[in-house]
Amino acid sequence: MRVGVITFPGTLDDVDAQRAVRYADGEAVPLWHGDHDLKGVDAVVVPGGFSYGDYLRCGAIARFAPVMQEVIEAANKGMPVLGICNGFQILAEAHLLPGALVRNHKLHFVCRDQWLSVENNTTAWTTRYDEKAEILVPLKSGEGGYQADQKTLDELEDNGRVVFRYVGENPNGSRNNIAGITNAKGNVVGLMPHPEHAIDALTGPTDDGLGMFLSLLDTVVKA
Amino acid sequence: MARVVVDVMPKPEILDPQGQAVANALPRLGFDGITAVRQGKHFELEVADDVDDATLAKIAETFLANPVIEDWTVRRVEA
Numbered sequence: 001m002r003v004g005v006i007t008f009p010g011t012l013d014d015v016d017a018q019r020a021v022r023y024a025d026g027e028a029v030p031l032w033h034g035d036h037d038l039k040g041v042d043a044v045v046v047p048g049g050f051s052y053g054d055y056l057r058c059g060a061i062a063r064f065a066p067v068m069q070e071v072i073e074a075a076n077k078g079m080p081v082l083g084i085c086n087g088f089q090i091l092a093e094a095h096l097l098p099g100a101l102v103r104n105h106k107l108h109f110v111c112r113d114q115w116l117s118v119e120n121n122t123t124a125w126t127t128r129y130d131e132k133a134e135i136l137v138p139l140k141s142g143e144g145g146y147q148a149d150q151k152t153l154d155e156l157e158d159n160g161r162v163v164f165r166y167v168g169e170n171p172n173g174s175r176n177n178i179a180g181i182t183n184a185k186g187n188v189v190g191l192m193p194h195p196e197h198a199i200d201a202l203t204g205p206t207d208d209g210l211g212m213f214l215s216l217l218d219t220v221v222k223a
Numbered sequence: 224m225a226r227v228v229v230d231v232m233p234k235p236e237i238l239d240p241q242g243q244a245v246a247n248a249l250p251r252l253g254f255d256g257i258t259a260v261r262q263g264k265h266f267e268l269e270v271a272d273d274v275d276d277a278t279l280a281k282i283a284e285t286f287l288a289n290p291v292i293e294d295w296t297v298r299r300v301e302a
Contacts, residue, residue, distance in 0.1 A: 056286075060286065099291060102233075102292055103241060106240070107244055145238070147292055173240075
């Protein structure tokens with residue numbers, strides 16, 4: 001399994017995402033924002049950070065990076081793509097996922113270990129979890145409030161496209177406590193919390209996040 | 224060359240915590256009578272004469288604003 005991990009100027013979590021891929025017995029393939037090809041990878045992780053300094057809007061400039069044109073094309077053909085935090089914002093700006101992420105409702109940057117409920121365990125990235133499993137992974141974001149119009153929310157809810165929901169107090173004002181969503185095909189997933197920081201109890205709160213990368217392994221092996 | 228102004232504002236139904244924070248600060252600073260504040264972005268573009276309105280609208284809609292959460296207006300002003 002070869003998994004591309006994109007680095008934009010301002011990306012922070014590419015190294016941890018690469019490490020998570022290796023923990024799941026995958027080969028992490030670094031991709032640069034200026035690349036015009038995906039180097040034959042089986043899947044792509046768009047990691048967290050502050051691409052292009054979050055100028056204009058989070059993800060608004062990264063969306064137009066050369067490598068993202070390749071990611072958009074591959075995702076539309078069914079390649080598994082995971083966007084974490086800033087990566088989720090980028091996938092939303094790129095219209096691979098609906099809605100948008102806005103400033104946290106209480107304006108504070110939130111940095112804490114966060115319980116999530118797995119609402120959909122049929123996506124390319126979540127098959128290793130039991131439905132309604134609760135997992136503990138870090139959340140660290142200032143603009144993590146998920147917003148979409150009512151029609152979009154209804155479509156997400158009616159079709160099981162909410163993948164993760166915050167458990168307990170809503171940390172950022174996300175509508176319907178949404179922490180992560182998927183596209184109609186289930187190959188593209190975006191979430192604000194950081195599974196790649198929770199793959200080993202030595203360095204994270206749990207190893208609950210590793211399941212996402214192991215799920216991908218299953219998806220790629222089956223394909 | 225012409226100057227073009229693009230104003231981008233959060234949609235009315237989208238929570239604007241930054242605007243609310245400004246509104247909440249005003250009474251503390253002794254400014255009374257301001258009942259609401261919404262915060263947006265203001266862009267000033269220097270534009271060649273052959274750039275048409277459709278192109279400007281496309282710039283605003285696809286890049287300067289995110290229509291999921293923001294409304295935008297484009298207007299040409301005297302430079």
